[in-house]
Amino acid sequence: MIRAVDLTKSFGSHHVLKGVSFEAFDGNITLLIGSNGAGKTTTMRLVAGLARPNSGYVEINGYSAKKDGRRYRSLLSFLPQSPAFHPRFTCRQILKFYAVLRGVPASRIQEVLAISGLEDAADKQSGHLSGGMRQRLGLALLLLPETPVLLLDEPGLSLDPEWRERLQVILHAESAKGRAVLATTHLLAEWNGRANVCLLCEDGIIKGTVNPHALTFAVAEETSTPQSPAKPADAKRTETKFSSQPPRETHAFRAILGREIHASFMNRFLQTFTVLALAGGLASVWMSDNLEAIAHLTLQACLYGIPLFAMLLGVSSARMESEEWPMLFSQPVRRSSIFLGKFLAAWGVFALLLAILFVPGLFVGAPVGGTFMRWIESTGLGAVFIALGLCVGVAAADRVRALISGLVAWLLLFFAFDLFALGLAGWTFMQKFPGFWIALLMLNPLDAFRIQALFNLEQIPAETAAKAPLAAWWLDNANSCFFIIAALWTALLLVLTIRRMNRLEV
């Protein structure tokens, strides 16, 4: 049973929900109707746990969306208005992934494929599905776990009349089993006589109930005031035959990691980089008579290309399936697991690609230690910029803004920071404390990387060392400092992104 109590939600000065309260009981189909902008979808997002109310609360079987997040989400299954999936995964792969997230046995996949009429399209990539078939895949995902609550936001918009009819039959069958079904719609005629309860949402409140058998008439005239939900003190956690426990987080994390790695290999952006890396590696073999040139080029590639690429990879990884977030975030999985899975997968694939770039150098006799270290260092630098890309990718509203923000951040670290450091160096105070200035410079991971590489080539601090022990210490330990700084930056960006992701409302 769903219980919503006095839900309010504002976006800036726009008050979308002004105190929505209702109950949706097990075994019933509860319909939420209303005109565009009445607050139906916002209510549904709050119930699905995708957004947080400004005040009020929502419970399923006594479990709070706010306090018992994973347990709460394990009790519901949500079909968004426009379900989206990774376009290069097949229906079966998508169902398999969500089955692991739900802890549902694989045998259930075939059942829901049959229910949704997708048996013949099971191995088709979702990007090749029609709008209606994609909706049916969403339906399959809705039915995949046997949860006590089914949530559907404007279902059937892309379905043909026959499948709309079948959808209602399916929902009736599910409610008959004792499940609570909550759906929003503005297709009143189609739902006439099909729901048990019909709530009229208007101007951010539940104005009243409507006779579910008279939906084709002027509903406003037929409303009656709904009964208030039970008081919070009366709410008790109840278990039904559909109650399900969330799967172990580690299983879900492994599934996410595996899927992200799989997705990375299908990413055209990464595929292009692989070709470039391979070409670079082979070019180093071709230039094997000039190892110094290889080392120089590699250093330049590490300094200029790799941070930019890693940042773009992070943005791409964050934004690629952002349309799928409503479905993904309504699963009983922590968002931090989703994010860390993305990060580790992107970083792992990135390290692998770098190896493709570096390994040929080993074969042609480049100093093994040096090349291996450069790979390690570049991978460390990549971690920072993948995290940066993910950070702006999660924070930005869309892919274009994410890319622009990422590029701005990259330019700041690449150019503006050093110009700032150059300006500071002219300050007499800084000249008295070169160690402090070097420490400040090395806060920038790009500079830390560049300095430790430069320090191996030059002995700039020979005179500085005698005058400024702290400066000498920084430079003597430039390699360790780089790794520490890279780790700190990565950790900071990951924490910021996870915090942002947890607050994200989709």
Add this chain to the structure above:
Amino acid sequence: MAIAGAVSFALAAETLPASPLQRQIDAAAPGATIHVPAGVHEGNLIINKPLRLLGEKGAEIRGTGRGKTIEITASDVTVEGFLISNSGRSLMADDAAIHISADRATISNNRIEDSLHGIYLKKANDCRITGNTIIGTAVASNEDTSAPGDGPENCDATPLLNGPGNGIHQWSCSRTLLENNTITRTRDGIYFYFTDHCLIKDNVVTQVRYGLHYMYSDDNVFEGNRFSENAGGAAVMLSERLTIRDNDFIDNRGGRAMGLILLSVDDSLIENNRIERNSLGLSLNQCNGNRLIGNTIDSNHLGLMFNGNSDVNSFSANSFRHNLYPVEMNGDSGTTRWELAGVGNRWDNVAPVDFNADGISDLPHRELDVLGYLRRNFPPIGLLADSPALRLLRFAHQRAAIPGFNAIQDNAPLLGTAPAASATQPTP
């Protein structure tokens, strides 16, 4: 105390009974040739008459560890084909494996080890030093062994007592030929002081303090030598009318290492040298009227250090590329010209605008010193040398001059890497 010790050692050496080879030398007629068989022959030797001393394969002259292993005090002496070792260690007494204080000596194809100075020429004219290998006693290192406070600018030659000596040391000599010698692990490789009209050709000097330590010596020609992996590099000072051509000054790295520094060097020709991968490539300070043509000053940390007190120099057909920090300037370049006969130099990022396809950019090239005085006053600023931000500033300045910075302006910069049709090297 040290001086007294050195004198007593010298006296002790002279009181030793003469070795068989010394007796043979003493007995020989002036102008005679002595063939010395293989084996170890006792030093020290004093050659005070014209003589040819030829060592057969495996012949070694081993000093006593005091004084000079071979001391040549007469003209027209030849010493050839020996392994010479174990000289004294007193810098004050000018101890050396071979000490020459007479004219027209020929020192060829010897190998010198375990000695203070290798070959020491003092007021000796018209000598020929060829094909010798001199291996000093210094531990191989790129670290500068000079005393604190020494800088490449003043090239302080403070003697280090009991330290290693120089490879070939010349003082007040003239018309020496130094050819095909190999010098390593000495203090300085080739040391010149008041020595004129010499030809220094095809020598290799590695792993020493200064490869070339050179002062007050005019009209000398350096050709085809290689100075590499030294702590200091090559320092040429206070001299005139030199020709430095086709030499390699490479891989001299360290806190104060340079490829080639010129201090108060006037009216000289610096041509077709390779100055690569040094901490400082080329430096000009108080140098006037020099022509620098066709040199490659590439891949150094600092490519060119140019002091504004240098005038009327000409740079043409040189390459200044891939240096981490291309140019450091102290003042503007004044009357120095950066092109000769319409041929400028190669730089990174020359604007590729060449409507007449003559291999010379139609736009002038400006090379900016962004860090300016900070490089001298605040050495850590060098950590920004290769920064993309500074590269961007240089690029911007090359396209549109930023006021307030010292910069070089080359009005005929060369494009590409191969000599262009009309960009042939100007005749000096």
